[in-house]
Amino acid sequence: MIVIDHLWNSLGTTPLLWLVVTLAAYTAGNALQRACGGTTFASPVLIAITIVAAILVGTRTDYRDYFAATQFINFLLGPATVALAIPLARSTRLVKENLAGIGLALLAGSVTSTISGIGLVWLFGGSRTVALSMAPKAATTPIAAAVSSQIGGIPALTAALAIVGGIMAAVVGRTMLTRLNVDDWRAHGLAAGVAGSGIAAAQVAARNELGAAFAALGIGLNGVLVGIVVPLMVHLWKW
Structure with a gap:
């Protein structure tokens, strides 16, 4: 258990890890929505938020650390909105x-x-x-x-x-x-x-x-x- 905690503490500050976690959570949300026949009630965004929040709570990761690690996704929100x-x-x-x-x-x-x-x-x-x-x-x-x-x-x-x-x-x-x-x-x-x-x-x-x-x-x-x-x-x- 101590080894796992030490390993997570080392990886938990790595931006790439949280980028992968976030993208994987959204991909899982999309897959679940398709499995449910495309229903809007299985919203990929809601599913991704739930998964990421559960991981943050389970690993006792501060949200500020997560937000700092995923700044690249946050940056892309601007161009994505302008693209509309x-x-x-x-x-x-x-x-x-x-x-x-x-x-x-x-x-x-x-x-x-x-x-x-x-x-x-x-x-x-x-x-x-x-x-x-x-x-x-x-x-x-x-x-x-x-x-x-x-x-x-x-x-x-x-x-x-x-x-x-x-x-x-x-x-x-x-x-x-x-x-x-x-x-x-x-x-x-x-x-x-x-x-x-x-x-x-x-x-x-x-x-x-x-x-x-x-x-x-x-x-x-x-x-x-x-x-x-x-x-x-x-x-x-x-x-």
Whole structure:
């Protein structure tokens, strides 16, 4: 046992080890989803997070050490998000033709997310700080955390809520829209971008280029809108 602990302590600080663990966990998630017939309920992201978290807890590895070792993956998130602009550029004409509907859907989604988040915290007796952390959760994680810090929330809590929200949107979003007979990829993409941010948007992008374009639009515009609407609502809110 002592030898194993010593070996792990030696390897645990090696960036390559944690990169392999992370990629292997996501690969396992993809394999499990395929084995389940492609169901969105077997989300590769959720499975990978569960596996990696279990390994971190089991090996008593500090999250800061893990994060430092996987900076390369974190760096790739930026180019991956920017790459969503490619299908968006190819769909400029469709975006212009649907500006009114996009604007209404974006406003409704953003405001509903903010009000419902604050309302849930208030309903269950949560503190103002938790409510402020909940308010910007629908935006992409970096924007949500920045807005949370600006209005007096807890950025780390907001980031966790944004990630959980993204996973939930990826798991149930497409199934829910399909059952409501919404089969337009523009709607699927915009809903993923507004409600689920990058995680749900990536799932849509893997299935349809038009959906990817509207998902990218939803992520960008919702981030801007959250940065304006949430501080304004908090300024007017006297709870």
